[in-house]
Amino acid sequence: MRNPFVAWLARLGLGPVPAANRAGAAEAADWPEHLASEVLPGLRVDRQLGSYETRAHWQGVEIDVSIDADEDVAAALHTAHQLWADQGSWxxxxxxxxxxxxxxxxxxxxxxxxxxxxxxxxxxxxxxTIESISAGADGEFTFYFADGDMFSGHTVFVRGSLQDGPRKANLGG
Known part of the structure; x- marks a missing residue:
């Protein structure tokens, strides 16, 4: 599962570098097929994106969730768990x-x-309308929204971290 912005970048050839080129083919091949999480069940590896992907409910809406596996997957999963623990505030x-x-x-x-x-x-x-959330190590995250036809179909994304909160919103795709 890809969030719309990442899929758009991939179509342009600007998407994420395949995990085999980033982390080394052997390391990516060693990633387990599934990642255990009670909060986000069903996480499956996407070696091409270098992440674990699933669908989960956020504030009552089913969305795509991406957990970055490039650096410290446990820390990235912790980021997602912290977001899920306080959904209303976030x-x-x-x-x-x-x-x-x-x-x-x-x-x-x-x-x-x-x-x-x-x-x-x-x-x-x-x-x-929220569509997906990407969580990374060091508490980094990106939330992706459908624009409600305000920006000609461009994705609205908000980047931030657990430590600093939301830092910047912008348009993509």
Missing amino acids: QARILARAVADLLLTYNESWQDEEDGADLTADAFAARL
């Missing part, structure tokens, strides 16, 4: 970052005249 913080970084851009540059008045922060956040 969801609010992630959406607040998306609003802070992208609402003005939408209202000034992307909004159609026939749409009427500028979107409010709440209306903007309500149009974003």
Whole structure:
């Protein structure tokens, strides 16, 4: 399973470098087929992406989940577990970052005249639909959202870390 942004990058030939080229073919071949997690059951290796992939529920929505296997897979899984343990708080913080970084851009540059008045922060956040979460070592994460037709189908992504919180929202794909 790939998140939409990674899939788009792969189609352009800009996607992740295959694990065999990053970590060495022998190391990637040694990764177990499945990764055990009570919080995120069904994690299966994707050696091409260098990650473990599954589908899980986040705030009642089934999404794709990617656990980075390139560095310290246990630390990356810990990142995901920390996010899942406090979904409500993280969801609010992630959406607040998306609003802070992208609402003005939408209202000034992307909004159609026939749409009427500028979107409010709440209306903007309500149009974003979470699609996937990627968790990495060192507490790093990226949340990917469908744009609710605000940015011509571009993916909205928010990057951050457990330590610093959400740092930046941007458009991709």
